[in-house]
Amino acid sequence: MSKKIAIIGGGNLGSAIAEGLINSGFTKPENIVITKRNIVTLQPLEEKGVMVTNDNKKAVEFADYVILAVKPFQIKEILEYLKPSLDPKKHVLVSVITGIWVKDIKEILGEEFTLFRAMPNTAIAIQQSITCICKHNANEEQIKFVGDLFNQLGKTVFIEEKLMDAATVLGACGTAYAMRYIRANIQGGIEIGFDAATASLIAAQTVKGAAELLLTKHTHPEQEIDKVTTPKGCTIAGLNEMEHQGFSSSLIKGVVTSYKKIVTDM
Numbered sequence: 001m002s003k004k005i006a007i008i009g010g011g012n013l014g015s016a017i018a019e020g021l022i023n024s025g026f027t028k029p030e031n032i033v034i035t036k037r038n039i040v041t042l043q044p045l046e047e048k049g050v051m052v053t054n055d056n057k058k059a060v061e062f063a064d065y066v067i068l069a070v071k072p073f074q075i076k077e078i079l080e081y082l083k084p085s086l087d088p089k090k091h092v093l094v095s096v097i098t099g100i101w102v103k104d105i106k107e108i109l110g111e112e113f114t115l116f117r118a119m120p121n122t123a124i125a126i127q128q129s130i131t132c133i134c135k136h137n138a139n140e141e142q143i144k145f146v147g148d149l150f151n152q153l154g155k156t157v158f159i160e161e162k163l164m165d166a167a168t169v170l171g172a173c174g175t176a177y178a179m180r181y182i183r184a185n186i187q188g189g190i191e192i193g194f195d196a197a198t199a200s201l202i203a204a205q206t207v208k209g210a211a212e213l214l215l216t217k218h219t220h221p222e223q224e225i226d227k228v229t230t231p232k233g234c235t236i237a238g239l240n241e242m243e244h245q246g247f248s249s250s251l252i253k254g255v256v257t258s259y260k261k262i263v264t265d266m
């Protein structure tokens with residue numbers, strides 16, 4: 001029998017997970033229930049056959065796997081409310097919530113539950129996320145199910161929990177960093193002659209192609225750069241100017257600042 005999935009918190013991420021699981025054929029819509037307080041925004045999923053409700057208890061009672069996708073400050077109250085309905089022999093919990101640790105969930109629910117933490121990014125909406133996952137108390141079947149689930153939504157990597165904050169920065173914040181890089185290229189592209197739409201297409205597809213080169217050939221970025229940089233050419237001139245202006249250094253500092261923010265705030 002197919003495993004039932006409850007998504008508690010049908011916002012950006014929760015809805016994108018439901019959408020991706022249906023589009024990929026991982027499970028049928030009737031095996032998914034998704035919740036939020038104001039369910040009007042979930043109508044498109046309801047029309048596809050997903051069960052939609054504002055009753056978290058009802059959702060949990062239906063499910064085997066419970067994906068927690070609310071904001072960090074909401075989870076404590078929700079788990080305390082759901083505790084009587086959660087059974088460690090039936091339910092596997094999967095939290096995508098930033099900065100909520102296995103020990104935080106265990107403090108509320110006790111020691112016995114199988115828990116996963118997963119850190120996707122917003123490209124999950126088009127099944128192109130990288131999702132970093134860590135496991136706690138999980139058996140092979142549960143690990144396979146959760147790995148398969150997120151593999152439908154992009155790529156996955158299993159990591160130790162101590163790296164989850166770093167995964168949040170590199171994987172989830174990383175989408176925003178990449179967007180800024182692309183935006184800056186668009187601004188430069190317009191200054192050298194392109195209209196905004198054409199500059200956007202060229203900049204985005206160039207970044208996509210560069211990423212695909214690394215993912216398919218498993219080369220180091222510097223090997224690919226060597227192929228572009230003609231001696232005395234324009235690429236190396238531009239790259240060196242970017243470095244003189246602190247390009248790599250500013251990115252590294254930004255990554256470390258995001259990391260420090262998570263570690264000190266949460």
Ligand SMILES: NC(=O)C1=CN([C@@H]2O[C@H](COP(=O)(O)OP(=O)(O)OC[C@H]3O[C@@H](n4cnc5c(N)ncnc54)[C@H](OP(=O)(O)O)[C@@H]3O)[C@@H](O)[C@H]2O)C=CC1
Nearest residue numbers: 009010011012013035036037038069070071072097098172
């Ligand atoms: N955005 C990102 O790039 C990433 C986010 N995350 C994490 O994922 C989590 C969700 O993020 P995101 O989807 O962007 O946030 P959203 O605010 O879009 O989604 C959270 C949803 O939870 C719902 N909600 C609030 N209270 C309840 C409740 N009591 N019961 C059921 N649902 C409730 C809200 O809807 P309503 O108000 O109608 O109830 C809202 O739609 C966060 O913890 C975030 O840290 C992780 C990786 C990446």
Ligand SMILES: O=C(O)[C@@H]1CCC=N1
Nearest residue numbers: 098168169172173174
């Ligand atoms: O900015 C944030 O805090 C969250 C975590 C990862 C993406 N967005």
